[in-house]
Amino acid sequence: MISYQEAYKIVIATxxxxxxxxxxxxxxxxxxxxxxxxxxxxxxxxxxxxxxxIAVNSEEIRLHKPIKIEGVCAAGSTQKTLENAENCMEIMTxxxxxQNTDAVIMYEEIDIxxxxxxxxxxxxxxxxIHKKGSDQKKGEIILRxxxxxxxxxxxxxxxxxxxxxxxxxxxxxxIISTGNELVDINETPLPHQxxxxxxxxxxxxxxxxxxxxxxxxxxxxxxxxxxxIREALNKFDVLLLSGGVSKGKYDFLPEVFEKLKVEKxxxxxxxxxxxxxxxxxxxxxxxxxxxxxxxxxxxxVNFHLYFRDWLLAGSGIHPQDQKVVLKSAIENLSNxxxxxxxxxxxxxxxxxxxxINGNGSGDLISLSKSSGVIKVNPNSKHSDNKEFTYIHFD
Numbered sequence: 001m002i003s004y005q006e007a008y009k010i011v012i013a014t015x016x017x018x019x020x021x022x023x024x025x026x027x028x029x030x031x032x033x034x035x036x037x038x039x040x041x042x043x044x045x046x047x048x049x050x051x052x053x054i055a056v057n058s059e060e061i062r063l064h065k066p067i068k069i070e071g072v073c074a075a076g077s078t079q080k081t082l083e084n085a086e087n088c089m090e091i092m093t094x095x096x097x098x099q100n101t102d103a104v105i106m107y108e109e110i111d112i113x114x115x116x117x118x119x120x121x122x123x124x125x126x127x128x129i130h131k132k133g134s135d136q137k138k139g140e141i142i143l144r145x146x147x148x149x150x151x152x153x154x155x156x157x158x159x160x161x162x163x164x165x166x167x168x169x170x171x172x173x174x175i176i177s178t179g180n181e182l183v184d185i186n187e188t189p190l191p192h193q194x195x196x197x198x199x200x201x202x203x204x205x206x207x208x209x210x211x212x213x214x215x216x217x218x219x220x221x222x223x224x225x226x227x228x229i230r231e232a233l234n235k236f237d238v239l240l241l242s243g244g245v246s247k248g249k250y251d252f253l254p255e256v257f258e259k260l261k262v263e264k265x266x267x268x269x270x271x272x273x274x275x276x277x278x279x280x281x282x283x284x285x286x287x288x289x290x291x292x293x294x295x296x297x298x299x300x301v302n303f304h305l306y307f308r309d310w311l312l313a314g315s316g317i318h319p320q321d322q323k324v325v326l327k328s329a330i331e332n333l334s335n336x337x338x339x340x341x342x343x344x345x346x347x348x349x350x351x352x353x354x355x356i357n358g359n360g361s362g363d364l365i366s367l368s369k370s371s372g373v374i375k376v377n378p379n380s381k382h383s384d385n386k387e388f389t390y391i392h393f394d
Contacts, residue, residue, distance in 0.1 A: 005337075007269040321390075371393060
């Protein structure tokens with residue numbers, strides 16, 4: 001049995017890039033950018049007003065002196081020129097600053113009487129003006145490759161006219177559950193059976209990442225497992241399995257993997273939940289195999305501990321540790337790294353956590369109440385208000 005830190009390093013060391021594909025702009029949300037995006041012109045492309053008010057030549061006008069209005073500059077109209085520097089032009093937010101002006105004064109700071117205005121508060125040159133090229137110059141990189149694309153990045157891509165975007169290709173994934181005790185969610189379980197949940201949870205987690213996946217359920221029969229897993233290894237880039245890797249008499253997966261020449265890179269980790277976690281790779285097909293324990297909390301937590309970071313690392317993204325302050329005292333007198341369910345809140349800019357008291361790794365109700373887990377090192381004692389590494393759930 002190896003430590004969590006060793007297991008994590010082994011998994012991340014096998015990170016894989018699955019190539020690049022082009023998608024339409026709105027299909028790129030939630031994907032990872034695979035190209036540098038450069039400004040196709042200065043941003044903003046002109047001196048623009050950031051307020052509704054009047055545009056003036058700051059050297060030619062004075063406070064409390066009536067100033068004639070020459071015209072109006074609307075957003076979206078071509079640039080105008082202030083003909084008389086002692087006059088002004090009304091201007092709307094986003095409009096091009098007229099030639100022969102260098103300041104914008106808000107309506108709240110002027111009085112208007114007919115075609116004349118009087119400035120009531122001090123002003124200065126360049127105020128309320130978003131200068132041309134002050135955000136980015138033409139040709140500068142505004143989004144770098146390996147950036148995660150959220151709604152904010154969509155706006156930037158749209159601004160530079162990227163209707164088609166290069167993104168990191170996603171792996172083809174099979175979700176495989178094993179166990180004769182599992183039945184479909186539409187069935188009424190017998191007293192010795194339970195409804196299948198892990199596969200659907202994993203599929204939902206992959207759907208959030210826009211990763212297409214296929215669900216397979218296999219019985220605890222060696223011959224069937226061997227045939228079906230061989231087929232999956234030849235068809236998919238990644239296999240995510242739940243169940244079948246503990247020490248029970250019907251936990252055949254490690255034996256089947258060995259027969260199919262899937263190289264075992266680790267099996268059994270000094271952690272809770274998820275001690276039986278198995279991870280390996282088929283050199284023949286290049287398929288990575290994440291075989292999680294069958295308990296729902298174990299599967300869910302280990303997906304976030306290992307698979308999520310492995311996937312991001314393959315796209316050039318390395319998640320930074322988050323820290324939270326645990327309100328209560330805690331101790332871990334075992335030799336296992338423990339991942340404890342918590343509910344996290346932002347309190348005055350500090351992330352604070354409260355433990356969720358669950359009923360073991362099969363307690364789905366506790367899982368639904370939590371926002372993530374904290375990592376508690378082996379053989380450690382902690383007083384209240386101590387800081388811990390926090391792994392958030394999607």
